[in-house]
Amino acid sequence: MVSNMSKTSLLCQRQLLQYLVDGNFYSGQWLAEQLGVSRTAVANYLHELKHHGLEIFSVKGRGYKLAQVIQLLDANKIKSLQPAGISQILVQHITDSTNSQLLQRLQTGQMLEPGTVIVAEAQSAGRGRRGRSWYSPFGSNLYFSCYWRLEQGVPAAMGLSLVVALAVCRLLHNQYAINAKVKWPNDIYVNNSKLAGILVELSGQVDAGCDVVIGIGLNISMSEQSSQHIDQPYTDLRSEMMQHIDRNILIVRLQQQLVNVLKEFSANGFAHFVTEYNQHDLYANRKVSLLGKSPIVGICRGVDKQGGIIIDNGSTTDVYYGGELSLRPGD
Structure with a gap:
């Protein structure tokens, strides 16, 4: 409170x-x-x-x-841009984490309509994959979380982070003429620099309905001081497009694109997206290192029908799934 x-x-x-x-x-x-x-x-x-x-x-x-002109999120403008019948978008000033805000609502028994979104100007405790912090400066980027429901249970979520990444890639290509790539299992790259990250969190049973919270952090207009907080190459939409991005419009477009893709996923599973993913694979047919308990080195051959990454080490071809794995370019 x-x-x-x-x-x-x-x-x-x-x-x-x-x-x-x-x-x-x-x-x-x-x-x-x-x-x-x-x-x-x-x-x-x-x-x-x-x-x-x-x-x-x-x-x-x-x-x-x-230091630079910013555009504040405008709840009224966002609502006016939304098509009829789509779920609400809640706008917050500063919050701990948009994902945490949706999870808290679920934990307190609130009924959420699938497609409900929370966005914020800044996050004080933004989270990335594997417990890492997500740098969330005020008014610079997009901090976006969406609720979804998978009636088939937790196993139906296989490949979900990749599908969300493809939704973002579709939006970037169709609305902003940007060709993005997906770095397995949850990052989006443009010109070999990170543009966005995805955090999918599940709450449910193996054999019952599953609540899903999908977090998307998308760089829009990073400040010069951002490099002090980020330890890898990154980019933003302003740099890629050399023009102003209206975050309010972007939020509405992203909700629509994401909901459409999630409906596809709920009906067909990840197998429906394998070909599209492999066309956007950042490391397709390149040497990679898969870091876990011990490094696995080989050639990336895309993903299987459950979203597992396929690594060809010259003698065998094996499939690996998410968890604590992290993918890097090979030497």
Whole structure:
């Protein structure tokens, strides 16, 4: 539960940003007057936003301005863009993790409609695969989680992260003319740099219906300081397209694309997507190292009908599935 003080702080942060989003300087005194708070309070609220990765300049005699113009998520605009009959999209300012927010709702017994989405401006505890943190600076990227239901149970989720990746690839190609590749089992690359990651979390029984929470982190406009927090090559949509990306439109398009692909997956399983995946395989017919308890080196031959990666080591061809495995390019 968020305390009243925290709610007040988040509201004031949001109000401040409504003035600062245009990229101009505003004095601390003027901002304080608009919000009905002290200049110290304004400085504190802006400090909190800096803590969440938002770059803000402070110049004596001129005031505060954002390092770059940003576009805030707009719940009303998103709703107006959604087609009739599709599930709701909930917009949050700053949250711990959009995946965690959906999981908490399920754990407290809330009934969610499949396709329900939560998005946020920033995450304080964003999570990636294998327990890694996901750098989630404010207003820069897309932090998106979607609820789905698999009535066939947990086994029906085989290959799901790859299918989600293909949904993102379809969207990038059809709407933004970007040809993306999938790095098994859950990353999306453009020009050999990471653009997005996927985290699928399951809650259910082997022989009963399974609740699925699908998290997608997509880089849109990374700041210069991002390199201090990320230890691998990365890219963003702004760099690939050299133009502004409307996150509100992107969110609506992604929900529609993802729901359509999840319906395909629920009806047909992963076997329906094998050919498409192999066309987007980042390491197709390349030497790779599969890291687990002991490294496995060979040529990547795509995936099987359950989403397992096929490795040809010259003498045998074996299939490996997710868990604690991590794929890297070979030497």
